[in-house]
Structures are given as C-alpha cells and as structure tokens.
Amino acid sequence: MGSCGNGNRVEMENGWSFLSPDPLTVTEDCLAVAEEATEEVVNCVHPTLDTEEKRKAVIDYVQRLIKFSLGCEVFPYGSVPLKTYLPDGDIDLTVFSSSITEETFGRDVLAVLQEEEQKEVAEYDVKDPQFIDAEVKLVKCLVQNTVIDISFNQLGGLCTLCFLEQVDRLVGKNHLFKRSIILIKAWCYYESRILGAHHGLISTYALETLVLFIFHLFHSSLNGPLAVLYRFLDYYSKFDWDNYCISLNGPVCKSSPDILGRQCPSFHLCCCLQSLFDVYVLV
Structure with missing residues (x-):
C-alpha cells in the first residue's frame, strides 16, 4: 500500500x-x-545504453561471483530490469537457495563479498559489504560505486x-x-x-x-x-x-x-x- x-x-x-x-x-x-x-x-x-551496459556488467559479475562460490542462482528484480531506475538508483538482486536459513545464507554471501573486497586485483571494485539483520535480510555493498542490495529467496519481487x-x-x-x-x-x-x-x-x-x-x-x-x-x-x-x-x-x-x-x-x-x-x- x-x-x-x-x-x-x-x-x-x-x-x-x-x-x-x-x-x-x-x-x-x-x-x-x-x-x-x-x-x-x-x-x-x-536509462541509456551506457547505463544499461554498466549495470548489466555489474549484475553479471555478482551473479558469477556468488554462483562460483556458493553454487546459487542470482536474479535482478525491481527498477533495473523494469528499466525505470534513476541515475542514482541501486541494483536489487535476490539469491535463491532452499538448503539453509536466510541469515546463514546472508552471512555466506557477506563472506564472499568481504573476500573479494580484500583482493588487490579484482575484476570490479567491491566496497563496504555489510549484513542488514532486518525483517527482510539484506547484504549491501558498493560495486563500482553502485549500491547493491542482495536479498534472499524473494520470489515476490x-x-x-x-x-x-x-x-x-x-x-x-x-x-x-x-x-x-x-x-x-x-x-x-x-x-x-x-x-x-x-x-x-x-x-x-x-x-x-x-x-x-x-x-x-x-x-x-x-x-x-x-x-x-x-x-x-x-x-x-x-x-x-x-x-x-x-x-x-x-x-x-x-x-x-x-x-x-x-x-x-x-x-x-x-x-x-x-x-x-x-x-x-x-x-
């Protein structure tokens, strides 16, 4: 509402x-x-062709990173795939897994991003990953200075x-x-x-x-x-x-x-x- x-x-x-x-x-x-x-x-x-390509590349990077590390599928939802985002808009992703709880899953994703943050040479610049222990569990981070919100099993999204x-x-x-x-x-x-x-x-x-x-x-x-x-x-x-x-x-x-x-x-x-x-x- x-x-x-x-x-x-x-x-x-x-x-x-x-x-x-x-x-x-x-x-x-x-x-x-x-x-x-x-x-x-x-x-x-x-959205422009340039912003679409940049966001697509960031999404692809996060998808590959999580799938390689945890074997899970990652899907974009919200304003980016709908193509209604503003230049300052974030990227919403959701990770699907039926084997573990959202909090445990969130901590695993956080660990993957923290490890990527520490790399001296990485494909993309990952900054400030953090776990948000709210009603809807989130992992937030910056990838190439774009805010990424990662949720879990959000089929509704x-x-x-x-x-x-x-x-x-x-x-x-x-x-x-x-x-x-x-x-x-x-x-x-x-x-x-x-x-x-x-x-x-x-x-x-x-x-x-x-x-x-x-x-x-x-x-x-x-x-x-x-x-x-x-x-x-x-x-x-x-x-x-x-x-x-x-x-x-x-x-x-x-x-x-x-x-x-x-x-x-x-x-x-x-x-x-x-x-x-x-x-x-x-x-």
Missing part, C-alpha cells in the same frame, strides 16, 4: 495550492507543448517485476506507465525529497502503487508522463492521508484495512490489473 508522512503531505498541499488549475481546464495544445518539454527532462534521467511489466504492456502508449514512473520518481527524489525507504521515506513499491491508482482513475485521459504527474499531484495533495491509505484497488480506511474505502470507478482497467496481480503476485 502507498502512504506518505503528514509533513510531506502538508508541504505538497501548501506548494501545490498556489498553482494548480483543475486538470480538466488545461487545453490539449498547452499540454502538448508542456509534454514536449517534459520529454527532455525524462531523457535526462531515463520477481512476481512483482512481471506484474509491472505486464501493466506497462496493458497501458501501452509507448511505455507510458514506465515513463510516468521515471518522471514521478525523479520529482519525488530530486525535487520533493520524499523517496527512499532506507531513510524512512516512501518506498519505490509504494510509489508504484500510487501511480497505478492514478491510471485506475484517469487512464483514458492520460497520454503523456506530465499528465500523469499532474494528476498524481492534484489527486494526492487533496487525499485524506490521516484516515486512508492507497491499495491496488483504491483507498482503504486505516481503521478497517480489510474493507475498501470505495470501489474503483475505472472498473475495466481495475479488473485487468487485478487479474494480472492474481497471476503474478498471488502465487
């Missing part, structure tokens, strides 16, 4: 209220011109990746969903500073849930990333965050989280997304 802190909500409301005409009053010509300018912004932060990929195909319009995710992530990270689960801020998954619901509500009128961002800001600046949060199907009352606040009006798209969710996530 998606949720924002009260402080960030107040800042968004105060800043947005000064210059937020109703989205329906913005003419198509004005929006088209603004979308062209927005495309230049997206082009500055979206791979299913979510497949789900979001299918959502993008369902939405269409030249990958509008992915382009919108990139733009809104950039706004949340660089402009409003509200993105970053590691710092107690909103997570990427929560943000994607918020964007998904915007498509639920307004998909027929959304033809560019700026239109999605505009609807995102307009809708969530007025949202009752004190009493509700957002799920895939819409607002949920915090006092009764098992009951949807109201039925999603965009019923056809909602049903399609729910079907995808059932296939790829509820496995």
Whole structure:
C-alpha cells in the first residue's frame, strides 16, 4: 500500500495550492507543448545504453561471483530490469537457495563479498559489504560505486517485476506507465525529497502503487508522463492521508484495512490489473 508522512503531505498541499488549475481546464495544445518539454527532462534521467551496459556488467559479475562460490542462482528484480531506475538508483538482486536459513545464507554471501573486497586485483571494485539483520535480510555493498542490495529467496519481487511489466504492456502508449514512473520518481527524489525507504521515506513499491491508482482513475485521459504527474499531484495533495491509505484497488480506511474505502470507478482497467496481480503476485 502507498502512504506518505503528514509533513510531506502538508508541504505538497501548501506548494501545490498556489498553482494548480483543475486538470480538466488545461487545453490539449498547452499540454502538448508542456509534454514536449517534459520529454527532455525524462531523457535526462531515463536509462541509456551506457547505463544499461554498466549495470548489466555489474549484475553479471555478482551473479558469477556468488554462483562460483556458493553454487546459487542470482536474479535482478525491481527498477533495473523494469528499466525505470534513476541515475542514482541501486541494483536489487535476490539469491535463491532452499538448503539453509536466510541469515546463514546472508552471512555466506557477506563472506564472499568481504573476500573479494580484500583482493588487490579484482575484476570490479567491491566496497563496504555489510549484513542488514532486518525483517527482510539484506547484504549491501558498493560495486563500482553502485549500491547493491542482495536479498534472499524473494520470489515476490520477481512476481512483482512481471506484474509491472505486464501493466506497462496493458497501458501501452509507448511505455507510458514506465515513463510516468521515471518522471514521478525523479520529482519525488530530486525535487520533493520524499523517496527512499532506507531513510524512512516512501518506498519505490509504494510509489508504484500510487501511480497505478492514478491510471485506475484517469487512464483514458492520460497520454503523456506530465499528465500523469499532474494528476498524481492534484489527486494526492487533496487525499485524506490521516484516515486512508492507497491499495491496488483504491483507498482503504486505516481503521478497517480489510474493507475498501470505495470501489474503483475505472472498473475495466481495475479488473485487468487485478487479474494480472492474481497471476503474478498471488502465487
């Protein structure tokens, strides 16, 4: 579910209220011109062939290192294979093994990375490996100055990746969903500073849930990333965050989280997304 802190909500409301005409009053010509300018912004932060090759090489290196040392398969998930990462984004990997516990497994992966860190001559520069003993066990490190988060047996992460990929195909319009995710992530990270689960801020998954619901509500009128961002800001600046949060199907009352606040009006798209969710996530 998606949720924002009260402080960030107040800042968004105060800043947005000064210059937020109703989205329906913005003419198509004005929006088209603004979308062209927005495309230049997206082009500055979206994945490029160079960043794709560099990240692919780092992923391949970590996969080979862990498979050679521990005999385990490693898979990327999250924003890198989805191609919605920002230039400062990390790489999420998950390692699969059914033979040992996650904590023991995590310590083994940590030892492999620490050994690689100590090598004077290594294929890649590995720095600061550490084990995060949280609810979801993680090993974090830097490889070529890129943050790597390694989790264990996260099948749900791979299913979510497949789900979001299918959502993008369902939405269409030249990958509008992915382009919108990139733009809104950039706004949340660089402009409003509200993105970053590691710092107690909103997570990427929560943000994607918020964007998904915007498509639920307004998909027929959304033809560019700026239109999605505009609807995102307009809708969530007025949202009752004190009493509700957002799920895939819409607002949920915090006092009764098992009951949807109201039925999603965009019923056809909602049903399609729910079907995808059932296939790829509820496995």
